[in-house]
Amino acid sequence: xxxxxxxxxxxxxxxxxxxxxxxxxxxxxxxxxxxxxxxxxxxxxxxxxxxxxxxxxxxxxxxxxxxxxxxxxxxxxxxxxxxxxxxxxxxxxxxxxxxxxxxxxxxxxxxxxxxxxxxxxxxxxxxxxxxxxxxxxxxxxxxxxxxxxxxxxxxxxxxxxxxxxxxxxxxxxxxxxxxxxxxxxxxxxxxxxxxxxxxxxxxxxxxxxxxxxxxxxxxxxxxxxxxxxxxxxxxxxxxxxxxxxxxxxxxxxxxxxxxxxxxxxxxxxxxxxxxxxxxxxxxxxxxxxxxxxxxxxxxxxxxxxxxxxxxxxxxxxxxxxxxxxxxxxxxxxxxxxxxxxxxxxxxxxxxxxxxxxxxxxxxxxxxxxxxxxxxxxxxx
Amino acid sequence: xxxxxxxxxxxxxxxxxxxxxxxxxxxxxxxxxxxxxxxxxxxxxxxxxxxxxxxxxxxxxxxxxxxxxxxxxxxxxxxxxxxxxxxxxxxxxxxxxxxxxxxxxxxxxxxxxxxxxxxxxxxxxxxxxxxxxxxxxxxxxxxxxxxxxxxxxxxxxxxxxxxxxxxxxxxxxxxxxxxxxxxxxxxxxxxxxxxxxxxxxxxxxxxxxxxxxxxxxxxxxxxxxxxxxxxxxxxxxxxxxxxxxxxxxxxxxxxxxxxxxxxxxxxxxxxxxxxxxxxxxxxxxxxxxxxxxxxxxxxxxxxxxxxxxxxxxxxxxxxxxxxxxxxxxxxxxxxxxxxxxxx
Numbered sequence: 245x246x247x248x249x250x251x252x253x254x255x256x257x258x259x260x261x262x263x264x265x266x267x268x269x270x271x272x273x274x275x276x277x278x279x280x281x282x283x284x285x286x287x288x289x290x291x292x293x294x295x296x297x298x299x300x301x302x303x304x305x306x307x308x309x310x311x312x313x314x315x316x317x318x319x320x321x322x323x324x325x326x327x328x329x330x331x332x333x334x335x336x337x338x339x340x341x342x343x344x345x346x347x348x349x350x351x352x353x354x355x356x357x358x359x360x361x362x363x364x365x366x367x368x369x370x371x372x373x374x375x376x377x378x379x380x381x382x383x384x385x386x387x388x389x390x391x392x393x394x395x396x397x398x399x400x401x402x403x404x405x406x407x408x409x410x411x412x413x414x415x416x417x418x419x420x421x422x423x424x425x426x427x428x429x430x431x432x433x434x435x436x437x438x439x440x441x442x443x444x445x446x447x448x449x450x451x452x453x454x455x456x457x458x459x460x461x462x463x464x465x466x467x468x469x470x471x472x473x474x475x476x477x478x479x480x481x482x483x484x485x486x487x488x489x490x491x492x493x494x495x496x497x498x499x500x501x502x503x504x505x506x507x508x509x510x511x512x513x514x515x516x517x518x519x520x521x522x523x524x525x526x527x528x529x530x531x532x533x534x535x536x537x538x539x540x541x542x543x544x545x546x547x548x549x550x551x552x553x554x555x556x557x558x559x560x561x562x563x564x565x566x567x568x569x570x571x572x573x574x575x576x577x578x579x580x581x582x583x584x585x586x587x588x589x590x591x592x593x594x595x596x597x598x599x600x601x602x603x604x605x606x607x608x609x610x611x612x613x614x615x616x617x618x619x620x621x622x623x624x
Numbered sequence: 625x626x627x628x629x630x631x632x633x634x635x636x637x638x639x640x641x642x643x644x645x646x647x648x649x650x651x652x653x654x655x656x657x658x659x660x661x662x663x664x665x666x667x668x669x670x671x672x673x674x675x676x677x678x679x680x681x682x683x684x685x686x687x688x689x690x691x692x693x694x695x696x697x698x699x700x701x702x703x704x705x706x707x708x709x710x711x712x713x714x715x716x717x718x719x720x721x722x723x724x725x726x727x728x729x730x731x732x733x734x735x736x737x738x739x740x741x742x743x744x745x746x747x748x749x750x751x752x753x754x755x756x757x758x759x760x761x762x763x764x765x766x767x768x769x770x771x772x773x774x775x776x777x778x779x780x781x782x783x784x785x786x787x788x789x790x791x792x793x794x795x796x797x798x799x800x801x802x803x804x805x806x807x808x809x810x811x812x813x814x815x816x817x818x819x820x821x822x823x824x825x826x827x828x829x830x831x832x833x834x835x836x837x838x839x840x841x842x843x844x845x846x847x848x849x850x851x852x853x854x855x856x857x858x859x860x861x862x863x864x865x866x867x868x869x870x871x872x873x874x875x876x877x878x879x880x881x882x883x884x885x886x887x888x889x890x891x892x893x894x895x896x897x898x899x900x901x902x903x904x905x906x907x908x909x910x911x912x913x914x915x916x917x918x919x920x921x922x923x924x925x926x927x928x929x930x931x932x933x934x935x936x937x938x939x940x941x942x943x944x945x946x947x948x949x950x951x952x953x954x955x956x957x958x959x960x961x962x963x964x965x966x967x
Contacts, residue, residue: 282752283668298833300668339749367756368749429629433823436627440832441816448683449627460705463630463682466826553703589705 252328253294257399261291262306264392269308269358269385276354277385279304280361280369287561288360288389289314290485294328296445297321301369303345304331307352315345339368346376358385393560396579400486401603404559404581407483408601408612411490414439414447414479415615419494422475422622428453429464431475439481448480448487448563456502456594459551461587471497471624476597478587480563487563490613491585491599497624506593507619513537513586514598514617517555517568521602521609523578527568531555534586535570543590552588559583559601580604581612626667626682628828628849632712638678641785642715645676645778646696652774653692658744660733661771663688664751671914672746672775673698674852679714680828687725687755688716694736699728725755730762744771779852779911781931786853787954790910790933793855794952794963796825797846801857801964804834804844811836818846826850839863839945847913854913856935857964858950865947868901868940873949876905876938880953880960882930889936901942907934910952930957 269277279288281302289297292304292312299318306312313333316322322336335344349357357377359365362384396404417438421431428451439447450461453475461478469475473496480489493510495503513534520533534555535547546552547570558565559581566574568582576582585599598617602609653661665673665688670681673688679698686700697718698710704721711717718735720728733740740763745751748770759768782790800821804814811834818832829849836842841863847856860866872893879892889905897903910933928934937950953960 282666284666363754364752366750367753370753371749427629429826430824432627433820436823436830437816437820440819441810441813443810443812447627459708460703462706462709463626463680464628465630465632465709467632550704 253330254399257397258294258330260397261392262312265306265389266308268388268392269306272358272383272385272388274356274358274383274385275308276349276352276357277306277388278349278357278359279306279389280359280365282361282364282366285361285364285562287393290561291389291393292331293325294330294485295321295325296485297324301339301366305345305348307354310352313348315342340372342369342372346373349376349380354380356381356383358383358388360385360389362386390565394558394566394574394580395577396560396581396603398579400560401579401581403484403486404488404601404603405612407481407486407488408490410439410442410444410481410483411479411488411601411613412615413442414481415477415490415492418477418479418492419620419622422469422494422496424471424496424624425468427464427466427468429466432464435479444481444483445485446482448478448482448489450478452476452595454594456591458594459589460595461597469496472500474503474593474596476595478585478597482563485561486559487561488559488581488601488612489563489583489585489599490601490615491583491587491597492615492617492620493596493598494620494622496622499619499621500593503593503619506590506596507598509537509541509543509590509592510586510596510598511617514584514600517584517586518600518602518609521576521582521584521604523576523604523606525576527566527572527574527576528570530576530582530584531568531570531572534584538586538588546588546590555586556582556584556599576604578604578606626680626829628823628830629826630680630682630709630713630828632709634678634713634715637785639715641783642676642678646690648778649676649690649775650692652771653690653744656744656769656771658692658742658769658771659740660689660691660738661744661746662729663690663746663775664755669750669914671779671852671854671911675775675779677714677716678851679710679716685725685755687729689729689732689736691733691736691738694738697732697736699725699732701725724758726758726762729759733763740766742767742769744769746771746775747773776911780909781929782853782910782933789850789853790855790952790954790963793827793848793850793853794857794965796822796827797848797855797857797952798965800832800848801844801846801859804832804846805859805861811842814842814844818844822846822848837863837944837946839865839943841866841945841947843946843948845950849914854910855952855964856913856950857952858937858948860947860949863945863947865901865940865942865945868897868903869938869947869949872903872905872940873936873938873951876936877951877953877960877962880928880934880936880955882955882957883927884955885927893938897940899942901940903938903940905936905938907936909934928955930955933963
């Protein structure tokens with residue numbers, strides 16, 4: 245996180261977002277939409293306010309007609325929202341005093357209110373809003389906002405491209421830092437510094453080093469790299485609000501036959517997922533294309549929840565949007581942005597990660613990163 | 625998100641400290657007549673869980689279950705694949721994973737043979753509605769009571785080992801902030817200097833900011849985490865208000881002592897600030913400092929007490945310009961020890 249405020253969101257972008265949200269609200273028969281942002285899930289409030297907030301919680305409110313409003317738990321965030329100027333009705337509120345929010349909802353005489361991230365709303369805040377919402381019909385609007393944000397504007401995709409360029413840079417620095425004896429957390433320190441120097445607001449990053457005993461990704465440990473290690477990373481910088489992820493694996497020294505075989509399996513699965521991706525297919529279709537490769541090679545059991553979670557996911561103002569999994573029938577429309585990654589454990593060489601972020605297009609997908617998908621060899 | 629060092633081995637000292645903290649929580653449970661305590665945490669708010677179990681919740685959510693009798697257990701939405709390193713890095717051996725936290729909590733209590741007639745929720749106000757509402761379904765016979773910030777209160781006065789860690793935090797924060805302030809560069813480059821130094825020193829997490837104000841000053845702030853402990857340092861440079869903030873910070877520091885309050889700090893500020901410069905001072909206990917700005921929690925609390933650790937920010941503002949000076953102190957009876965010595 246840092247506080248270098250990005251350029252403002254243009255009026256046309258704001259109008260586009262509000263029109264799409266209001267169309268979805270009309271369909272859901274909502275008079276108002278209230279987005280709640282806890283400290284770790286701020287995407288919906290950022291979508292409505294453009295503000296790079298850092299406080300403990302925030303709300304953004306969009307009525308079916310009329311002016312939106314925003315409510316922040318810190319003065320700093322209220323100032324940040326003033327700088328973006330997307331919402332003119334701004335307030336700083338306290339956990340134990342949410343009167344401005346209550347008053348606004350009451351003044352608008354809202355009958356049915358959708359709340360995005362309602363499930364994350366702290367009990368104390370709900371209690372303090374109880375008077376204002378007692379007469380309302382409340383419903384969750386989390387899925388509504390997820391669906392609206394799934395499809396990006398061209399303006400947003402431009403920002404995702406810029407974040408993807410940071411992925412390439414982060415991976416380059418990651419590889420440069422790898423050497424025998426360096427600790428995992430020291431690698432992360434260098435990558436973080438490089439990303440922040442280039443303007444990244446934040447970065448979600450996992451790492452795992454070792455051989456075939458590695459079963460999953462972890463936070464960085466004190467483990468020092470050894471010859472023969474695979475070093476895996478999911479590297480996910482956030483730039484101007486937008487997150488993009490690259491997944492790569494490097495090997496310290498010359499890869500073993502098993503490590504090569506593992507990489508080839510993952511490359512084939514990634515390519516299959518990307519080949520299946522075009523506007524109109526479902527998340528299931530993409531995941532099945534990836535998993536079919538594993539099944540064909542006799543590794544189908546490693547596509548289950550015992551060994552892995554998803555075969556990719558959406559990107560945007562949150563890094564882990566629509567899950568790409570078998571059984572998820574969400575249609576990936578044109579201008580959705582996703583990372584396709586068949587990351588999982590196999591007995592070939594342990595956990596492996598490989599994946600590229602792409603923008604979904606009518607006839608296929610547009611790659612957003614330039615780093616080649618290869619098993620990068622680092623001198624031992 | 626946590627991206628700092630999470631060691632995969634637990635020292636005997638840490639194991640003993642965590643055990644003692646759990647025992648202290650159990651004594652609170654007995655006083656409250658509870659069969660168990662539930663402590664909710666997510667990636668942005670999990671210091672209580674770290675304090676009790678040396679568990680770093682690097683992403684997602686979890687609930688630490690501490691029965692009045694029997695072993696504590698951790699229920700988390702993180703996958704089963706996370707369990708080996710969580711067991712290695714923390715002091716909680718029993719870890720359960722799954723998407724439904726209330727159901728996991730019910731299973732943990734049943735496994736422990738805990739009757740769970742009356743269960744205490746730590747910081748109930750901060751529990752997400754969805755988890756809280758479905759707890760009733762998983763434990764229909766249970767009465768839930770709010771234990772408030774019972775663990776936070778235990779954390780307010782650090783013990784000797786925590787103080788040692790805070791002093792280490794202070795040294796790293798000072799080195800990182802000095803580096804960021806001393807270089808000529810973009811805000812991102814200043815932030816990068818803090819990131820590199822702090823993460824290379826093994827900090828658990830780092831939140832650095834570099835904000836430019838209308839008067840062309842830059843305010844650099846480093847908020848660092850080591851285990852469950854947070855500390856903050858901040859400096860403004862390059863504008864006419866920066867010197868004001870520094871001078872006023874020294875005045876406020878001299879007023880810090882046992883019994884100091886918001887009023888004490890305000891009274892320490894110059895009464896004759898030049899022009900229309902507005903001065904303010906804010907003290908936040910270290911247990912209320914985190915990645916997200918939680919300063920509001922301390923405001924209105926009782927006076928500061930000796931042996932507490934506080935982050936003090938003095939701000940000078942004028943015509944859209946803004947400078948601040950932040951340091952972290954250990955309060956003594958008649959003075960305060962600076963933990964974050966920036967040159």
